[in-house]
Structures are given as C-alpha cells and as structure tokens.
Amino acid sequence: MQTIDPVRYEKLIHLQSMGIAPFGSRYEVTHSSIGVIEGFVEGNEIEVSVAGRVVSLREHGKSAFANLKDRAGKVQVYVRRDVVGEDNFAVFCGLELGDFIGVCGKTFKTKTGEITILVENFTFLSKSLRPMPKEWYGLKDIETRYRQRYVDLIVNDEVKETFITRSRVIRMIREFLDKRDFLEVETPMMQSMVGGATAKPFVTHHNSLGMDLYMRIAPELYLKRLIVGGLERVYELNRNFRNEGISTRHNPEFTMLEIYQAYADYNDMMRLTEELVVHLCQNIKGSLQIEYQGQMLDFTPPWKRVTVCEAIENVLRTRIKGMQDVEAIAIQQGLSVKELLDDVLDHKIEKELVQPTFVIDFPTILSPLAKSMPDNQEITERFEFYISSQEIGNAYSELNDPIDQRKRFVDQNAEGVDEDFVRALEYGMPPCGGLGIGIDRLIMILTNSASIRDVILFPQLRKEGDK
C-alpha cells in the first residue's frame, strides 16, 4: 500500500483544525458550469451556486481566479479577500488542484469578457489527496489512462466526449428499434451449454447446483427460443464473453446487439443494417461521409455486396462455379474449407473492405445456424459486414428446420446438440432474420478511435505490477 502524500495530508489536518470538514456532504447546486455561462444576461446578473473540481488556480495577492470543472464543462470563479474575509480567502488560496468546492455568488463579465462567478461564499466539499496531472499537459501514459480511467476522464476531455457519444449511440439504437416495434429482452449470460458462435468460453461454477456454467459467447439460441414463443421481434444489447486473445479489436467482454425478426430474411437484415448504421452516422456525425483513422468512409446506401465466391475468385484469380471448386482449392492447398475461408477473408480480402461492404452467401458448412439457399444446399443466406477492414456484424436467414438443425449440430458443432433448442424448433419457429452487430467496433468507427480500449471504460489488462 502506498502512503498518502504528506503535504496534502497536512492540509487536510489543517482544514480539520479550522473546523472545516475535508470530506463534505450535500451541496445545493442551481447551475452547471455551462448553465451559468449560457444563462448570463448583461445587466441582469443572477445569484448562482455551482459545484465542481478545482482544475486551475491563479492567485493575485488579495484576489484569486480558479476554474471549476463539472460534468458540463468549466466555469471561472473570482474570489476577493475583501468579499469573503481573510480566513476564507486563506482557505481558498490553500486549495489544490483536484479539490472539490461549491461556490455561490453573482455572475459578472471580466475585462477579457469571460463570464465569471464573483464568489460570495464557498464550501469545501472534498479533499484530493493525490496530485492531479495538470490539464494543459494531460495524461498521456496509455497504461495509466486505461488502469486509472478516472484520472483519464478528469484530465482528457476528448475521452469524456467519446464515452458520452458511446452512451448516445446505445440510446439511439434502442430508440431506433423500439420505434420499429422490437422488444428488448434479457436472456441468460450464464449458460449450461455453449452455443450461438464459435469461441472459447469462460467457465464458472455454481456451488449449490454443483454444475459448471459458461459465460455466454452469444445470446442467439435463447433469442430464437423467444421467436418460437411468439415475441416475433426481439433484440438484446448487452455483454458477451469470449476467452480468447486481447488486441486493439478484441476485449474478452464486449457489447453485442442481436436482433431477430420473424417473417424476415437476410435481405431484410441487410436493409435494417444499412438503415440503423445510416441513422447513427447521420445523428452522431451529421453526415454519411466520415473520416476514420485517416480514411474517408461513405455510408450512403446501398452498400457494396460481394459474394464469398467472388471474394475467393478475386484473391486466387481463378473461376469458381460452386462449393465443389472451393473444396477442390482447399484440398489442393492442404487446408480445410474453413481454413481457406479464414485465410481469404481475414487476411486477404479484409484489407480491401474499407468502405461498408456486405460479404454474402457463406458456405453451409461454416454456418450451422443459417438457412441454406432454396436452390443450393451448399450456400446459406448469410452475410457478414465490414467497415474499415473490420468485421462489424453477421446475419442470416435463420434455420428453422429442426431436423436439419439437429443434423448440423451433430455434423458441425463440437459442443453437440442443444436438445432444448431443437425441441423449441420442433414446436415451430416462423421464418426469421437474425442480425448481430459488434457495438464496440461500431462505436470505434463513430468516435474515430483506433483501439477497442478507447471505447471501453475499463478494458481488460493484466494484473498491475508493483510500480
């Protein structure tokens, strides 16, 4: 354990000796910092009370200026010894960057035209015992920024902006779907069987049931049970957990939006994707052309569509008529079809998918939960969509044939058959379109963030060493 800064502790004791509580309580706030500035009318100066953190302090002998920061922004306050009295003025000058105070007084305009509060009285609200990085220089050390996000948020305004935007995006998604009569639901995050995606799960244990549980890697199989149950339009916007590598694009827990719509198919999901992303783009950025990490992205629909076969053709420069050709190439290269496709999509084609693009018509053998084409059992009605060379989402016409589903579980799923899910399908699931969108990655694009860690408040890091 680290010891408390002796100088700051000394100040705390000094405050107490003067009868001032270093960690105060409730304070009546009438205005936010920006509210004070926006509400200012020359000739009609009003009494305001504002609370916030001291982020700068400029003493001038018998007066002093300070800036208070609150959730809205900053406001300047001006304290004069002849107004607040000698003792109070001394307390004010003893403030340190990071301390919280509440101030009360009338607004005025300084010589330089800045709207400022002339402090009539102030209340000490909370002592800061750690030195604060000076705002002008900021906090740049990326490890400290992630580990001590609270400091990052205090000092780096653009970080706060990013997370405010994130919150707005999430709210807009809910509004967008609610308007289309989708129902937000919550399904289990602790599941007795892994399903809905291919990924290693986190395992946990329920003591009184005496059973292992898996943190969900996807909510898909539960949401489709709800389609069986007649809810028809459902979505879930919440955390998934995957026990895999960590990178600028992967965090072990991440936020996923999954949408299921009865009587729809993957073409409807493509339209829904375009409409949702366009809606967010327009409302967050005010344009469908946005800059992301130095490249211009154009979200004007319809987005480009390319089939998986075309993608392979482009990469391998050979004609492909059907899945037999793909399999033949895979065998020739000593790969499985999945490996070939991973290689083509993740390493070759992905780089070229900068503009929003739907990659469509995936092989059935890689899509155990998707409905195959009516005229071709080897291809499914499925797409993934890419923006800025990142996979953002995945969707398909859902497989609603329980007999086929059981067979695919047996053939393609290492985890085996989810008997209850198949039982649900046996009761009958209407044709249905499903869509999953990686929300963190989408927010990276909407906030021009290079790393997924810049859009997750507390990203996963290794245990902190002794520094």
Add this chain to the structure above:
RNA sequence: GGGCUGUUAGCUCAAUUGGCAGAGCAGGGGACUCUUAAUCCCAAGGUUAUAGGUUCGAUUCCUAUACAGCCCA
C-alpha cells in the same frame, strides 16, 4: 505464441561516444486585487520498472523478468 519498441521526479519530457540525471508544470515558501498554460523570486523533489551481468565507471551495453504499445500468427 513470435517479433519489434517502450518504462527516467506526481504529470509531460531531456540527458552527446559509457563519464556528477536535467527542465517545464504540479506540490512547498514568498510577492502580486481582472488572471486564464498568469507572472516574478527562493528552496526542495530520483533505488533511471525489477533482478543480475560486463566495466574503473551503466539511464546508456548484455541477459532475464514484469507491465504496456505496435505488428504478425
């Protein structure tokens, strides 16, 4: 998992070929009644991530470890 890079004062950064580890800001003392990266004066602040090694001498070269970043798998 592999490769490369980084870790120096609370923060942001210096340090020549291996030769006394330095600045700005923050913090401390003082001056100052319109400043806003306030200004001026003074003093202080360091186990150079950790553990070893080479060397008369290591922030600097070598090895290992920890954490982080980037790239690749």
